[in-house]
Amino acid sequence: MRQIFLDTETTGLYADQGDRVIEIGCVELFNRKLTGNNLHFYLNPGRDSHEEALRIHGLTTEFLRDKPKFEAVADELLAYIQDAEVIIHNASFDIGFLNAELKLIGKPLFKEHVTSVVDTLVMAKEMFPGKRNNLDSLCDRLGVDNSGRTLHGALLDAELLADVYINMTRGQDALLMDVGEQQEQGGIPVERVDLSTIDLIVLSANQQELAAHAEAMQQIDKASGGKAFWKEAA
Incomplete structure (x- = not known):
């Protein structure tokens, strides 16, 4: 299965108020x-970033001024x-x-292409x-090294997300063993094992x-004041 981990950086928080994408990072x-077949763009948004956003990603207007517009990279992104x-x-x-x-x-x-x-x-x-389930918290919880993340960056965050996802879904493949008869339960293959053929050892x-x-x-009976239930059942 081909999976793409994607992250963006933007000039602000509100696309419907004119904020634009300034960085796209993709990891395959x-x-x-x-695979190492990653994709990364810095983009000229044609406007300044809000101060709050600039503190997060550090991508200044001066740095982005000579970068391509989104329309120049759109076909390459969509093909990828x-x-x-x-x-x-x-x-969202x-x-x-x-x-x-x-x-x-x-x-x-976007969803029409994927x-x-x-x-x-x-x-x-x-x-x-x-x-807390932001990316930093998940990295800490799952043992993913995010020590290089002093500022947000789309490609770095996509790489971290790939690591986080692998850790979050670790063991899924082990559930799909191709041994014996399988049944479908809620769309998930479930292994059936015939225990009648297994000679269990009983140790006295x-x-x-x-x-x-x-x-x-x-x-235990003494600690309960003589109220142990197994005495009544005996």
């Missing part, structure tokens, strides 16, 4: 292996993500901005309810173990 995974599963952290934010950019140049919306979109923020909230407790067990039961 194929069959859960990094074509028919892939795209994985984004807080997908990035897709909202990419849709705004695509609309400005008369291109179909097989599907997976939001790792939604995944994280289901896996770790009630906890020796006298020392039986005496230790009896002593432990007496102590």
Whole structure:
């Protein structure tokens, strides 16, 4: 399966108020292996970044002035993500901005170019309810080294997200063993094992173990004031 991890940086928080994309980073995974076939653009948004956004990504107007416009890289981006599963952290934010950019140049919306979109923020909230689930928190929780992330950067964040996703979904492949008969349960292959063919070994407790067990039961009965339920059932 071909998967693309995607992140953007923007001039601000609101695509519907004229904020623009200034950086796009994409990292490719194929069959859960990094391929090195990544894609990265800095873009000239034609406007300044808000101060709050600038403090996060550090991409100044001067730095971006000679970079291409989104329309100049759109075809390359769309060809790269074509028919892939795209994985984004807080997908509604990035897709909202990419849709705004695509609309400005008369291109179909983002989801029309890809097989599907997976939001790792939604995944994280289901896996770790009630906890902070931003990218830094997930890196700390899952043991992903993010020490180089002094500022947000689209390509670095996409690389970190790929690591986080692999850790979040680790063990999935082990569930799909091609041994014996399988059934479908909720669309997931479930292994059926015939235990009747297995000769189980039964180990009996020796006298020392039986005496230790009896002593432990007496102590529990004493601590409960003689109200141990197994005495009534005996």
